[in-house]
Amino acid sequence: MAVTIDVxxxxxxxxxxxxxxxxxxxxxxxxxxxxxxxxxGCGKTTLLEKTMQALKDDINMAVIEGDLFTxxxxxxxxxxxxxxxxxxxxxxxxxDAPMIKKAIENIDLDKLDLLVIENVGNLVCPAEFDIGEQKxxxxxxxxxxxxxxxxxxxxxxxxxxxxxxxxxxxxxCNFNLDGATExxxxxxxxxxxxxxxxxxxxxxxxxLDWLREMVRSVK
Amino acid sequence: MAVTIDVxxxxxxxxxxxxxxxxxxxxxxxxxxxxxxxxxGCGKTTLLEKTMQALKDDINMAVIEGDLFTxxxxxxxxxxxxxxxxxxxxxxxxxDAPMIKKAIENIDLDKLDLLVIENVGNLVCPAEFDIGEQKxxxxxxxxxxxxxxxxxxxxxxxxxxxxxxxxxxxxxCNFNLDGATExxxxxxxxxxxxxxxxxxxxxxxxxLDWLREMVRSVK
Numbered sequence: 001m002a003v004t005i006d007v008x009x010x011x012x013x014x015x016x017x018x019x020x021x022x023x024x025x026x027x028x029x030x031x032x033x034x035x036x037x038x039x040x041g042c043g044k045t046t047l048l049e050k051t052m053q054a055l056k057d058d059i060n061m062a063v064i065e066g067d068l069f070t071x072x073x074x075x076x077x078x079x080x081x082x083x084x085x086x087x088x089x090x091x092x093x094x095x096d097a098p099m100i101k102k103a104i105e106n107i108d109l110d111k112l113d114l115l116v117i118e119n120v121g122n123l124v125c126p127a128e129f130d131i132g133e134q135k136x137x138x139x140x141x142x143x144x145x146x147x148x149x150x151x152x153x154x155x156x157x158x159x160x161x162x163x164x165x166x167x168x169x170x171x172x173c174n175f176n177l178d179g180a181t182e183x184x185x186x187x188x189x190x191x192x193x194x195x196x197x198x199x200x201x202x203x204x205x206x207x208l209d210w211l212r213e214m215v216r217s218v219k
Numbered sequence: 220m221a222v223t224i225d226v227x228x229x230x231x232x233x234x235x236x237x238x239x240x241x242x243x244x245x246x247x248x249x250x251x252x253x254x255x256x257x258x259x260g261c262g263k264t265t266l267l268e269k270t271m272q273a274l275k276d277d278i279n280m281a282v283i284e285g286d287l288f289t290x291x292x293x294x295x296x297x298x299x300x301x302x303x304x305x306x307x308x309x310x311x312x313x314x315d316a317p318m319i320k321k322a323i324e325n326i327d328l329d330k331l332d333l334l335v336i337e338n339v340g341n342l343v344c345p346a347e348f349d350i351g352e353q354k355x356x357x358x359x360x361x362x363x364x365x366x367x368x369x370x371x372x373x374x375x376x377x378x379x380x381x382x383x384x385x386x387x388x389x390x391x392c393n394f395n396l397d398g399a400t401e402x403x404x405x406x407x408x409x410x411x412x413x414x415x416x417x418x419x420x421x422x423x424x425x426x427l428d429w430l431r432e433m434v435r436s437v438k
Contacts, residue, residue: 039259040342040371041363068343072366091373093312093343121370123259124287124312124341143362143385144260147291151340152259154310166362172388174418199393 015129018097022104022132029109032218033117034211035131037155038139040121043165045073046198047139047207048116052080054208055114059215064103064117066095073118083107094125097132113215123148127155135160135214139198142166142173146180149187156184161192161210168197234348237316241323241351248328251437252336253430254350256374257358259340262384264292265417266358266426267335271299273427274333278434283322283336285314292337302326313344316351332434342367346374354379354433358417361385361392365399368406375403380411380429387416
C-alpha cells in the first residue's frame with residue numbers, strides 16, 4: 001500500500017503549515033501551549049485535575065480535550081471552573097492542527113497564560129502530528145510495563161517531560177523505574193523523567209515548577 | 220482535510236479485499252484466526268503466554284506479533300516453542316491484511332489449528348482494519364479505568380470476547396466491574412465479558428473453553 005506514504009506526507013505537510021501558523025499566534029499572545037499525551041487510562045485527566053487545583057489561582061489556564069466520542073473528560077475539567085473546549089474526533093485516533101485552529105475560536109487567548117491540550121488516549125498516532133504546541137508531555141502508567149518506551153519510541157523521543165504515573169501501586173506491578181528512565185533517556189537525553197502518583201498528588205512539585213517556568217518563558 | 224476520508228475509504232477497500240481472501244484461505248485450511256487487541260500494556264502477551272501453556276499440547280498454535288519496533292513480545296512467545304512471526308510496522312499504528320498475507324508465508328497452515336494475531340497496542344486504529352480474522356478479542360486492563368468502553372466504542376462493538384484484566388489489583392483501582400460490563404454489553408449485547416488476572420492465571424477457564432470451541436467450530 002505505497003499510496004499511504006505519499007498521502008501521509010501530503011496530510012502531514014498541510015498539518016504542519018497550520019501548526020506553524022498556530023505556534024506563531026501563541027507566541028504573539030504569550031501563551032504556553034502543551035500537548036499532553038499517553039495511552040488510554042494512563043492518568044492524563046487526573047494529572048490535569050491536580051494541576052488545575054495547584055495553579056488555577058495564579059495562572060490563567062484553558063484546556064482542550066480530545067476524545068473519540070463522549071465529553072467525559074471535559075465534564076471532569078469543567079468542575080474546576082477552567083475554560084474547556086471539547087473536540088470529538090468521531091473515531092479519529094489523534095488531534096491535528098486544523099482541529100486546534102477551530103477549537104481556539106472559543107478561547108480568549110488575550111487573557112491566557114497556559115493552554116493544555118489533552119490528546120486522544122493513544123501511544124502511537126498523536127506523536128506524529130504537530131498541533132502548534134511549544135512542548136510535549138507524556139504520561140506513562142507504570143501498569144503498562146517498563147518495555148513501553150522502546151516499543152513506542154517516537155512518543156518518548158519528542159517529549160520534553162515524561163511522568164511515570166501510578167507509583168502508589170508500584171509494588172504490585174512488575175515495573176523497573178530505573179530501567180524505564182534509562183530507556184527514555186537513551187531515546188531522548190534531554191528529557192525530564194518524574195515518577196508521580198497523580199491520584200495521590202505525590203511527586204508533582206517538579207512538574208508544577210516546570211509548568212510555571214514554561215509559562216514565564218513565553219512572557 | 221476532506222481528502223483523508225476518500226483516501227481512507229480507498230485504503231480500507233483494498234484492505235478488505237485482501238482480508239476476505241485471507242478469511243477464505245483460513246476457512247479452507249480449517250484454521251481459527253483470532254485478532255487480539257487492546258491498549259499498550261493491557262496484558263495481551265501475558266494472556267498469550269498463559270494460553271500457550273494451557274493449550275499448546277492439544278492444539279497446534281502459531282502467533283503473529285505486531286509491534287511498531289522491537290521483537291520483545293515475539294521473544295517472549297518464542298520461549299514456549301510456538302511458531303511466531305514478528306511484524307514490525309516501523310511506527311505504523313495497526314496491522315493490516317497485506318501485512319498478514321506476507322507474514323503467513325512463514326507459517327505452515329496445513330498443520331495449524333489456531334493462529335493468534337497480537338495487534339499493535341492501541342485501543343483505536345486496529346479496530347478499523349479487518350485482517351482476515353474470524354473473531355476479535357479485546358483485553359482491557361482495569362488500571363485503564365471503567366470509562367474506556369464508552370470512550371473507545373468501536374473496539375468493544377466488534378469484539379466477540381472482552382477480558383477485563385488485572386483483577387488482582389482491583390482493590391487499588393477505582394474500577395466498577397459491573398458498570399464496565401454493562402457498558403460493554405450496551406455497545407455489543409452478544410459479547411462475552413470475563414474478569415481475569417492473566418499474571419496469576421485467574422478466571423481463564425472460560426477463555427480457554429471458548430478458544431477450544433472456536434477451534435472445533437472450523438474443523
